[in-house]
Amino acid sequence: MTTPAKLVTSNASTDLKKYEEMDVDQLLSQLSPEEIQILAKEVDPDDSLLPPSQRCSYDCVKEPTGPLNRKKLIEHINKQALETPDKPEHKPYVPGTVRGKKWVAPQNVNQKGDNEKIKIDIDDEYDVALNSASQEEIIDLAAILGFHSMMNQDQYHASLLNKGQPVGVGWDGITRATQPKAFPPEPPNNTNPDESIKRVKEDDHTLIDLNWNNIKNISDEKFEQLFAALPNNTHLETLSLSNTGLMDRLATKLAEAIEKNYSLKVVK
Secondary structure, three states, X not given: OOOOOEOOOOOOOHHHHHHOOOEHHHHHHOOOHHHHHHHHHHOOOOOOXXXXXXXXOOOXXXXXXXXXXXXXXXXHHHHHHHHOOOOOOOOOOOOOOOOOOOOOOOOOOOOOOOOOOOOOOOOHHHHXXXXXXXXXXXXXXXXXXXXXXXXXXXXXXXXXXXXXXXXXXXXXXXXXXXXXXXOOOOOOOOOOHHHHHHHHXXXXXXXXXXXXXXXXXXXXXXXXXXXXHHHHOOOXXXXXXXXXXXXXXXXXXHHHHHHHOOOOOEEO
């Protein structure tokens, strides 16, 4: 059993309130087929399941002329396009006639040639100092002035750290890739999640730093148990959860637990 459709009107329109309780199906049953056809042309059913031919208000009453012949259709369209006269121009085109203001490219008076050198006037003292400076000193000066494009990475860092320029790396030298430093792998984390959760629940005063870093296959239930115990813990200060596969859903619960905990200082 379906509820009869009713007309819905705006509250601002007081004149249509009397039609709110009318049954739409009852109104449609009083229309003639011709009136329903006219109404169907004005109303879009807004139903994506209906084909476009039934949603379109255009109703073609012409009889079909026969099966579709694509070649003849294209020939007819081209013929109709060629026979249709062009729209007349308001101002016919006249060759050589300039209408409006002609654009002229601005001339740059201060533009210098590519081969023209820019002269810089410096004191004789600085001129002598620069002419007698070594290549390493020039590189250090460029690093101090921030001319990063004049040097490579090794030269720049050597100047900042005052280590001296690398041997064989000048203005035209090739910077070789720095060999990466080999760091020993981190030792396995032997922390027992179940035991640490129990200590957090019991508010163990000796548990100040809890490290779960790099522990694999921690279930979501254990994370939830840990986060549920955090609000009542008053001694834990550091919580490490890096590389544990913590998902966004659980991170939201962690944020809620942090809001209620007043002892945590570092969460990483």
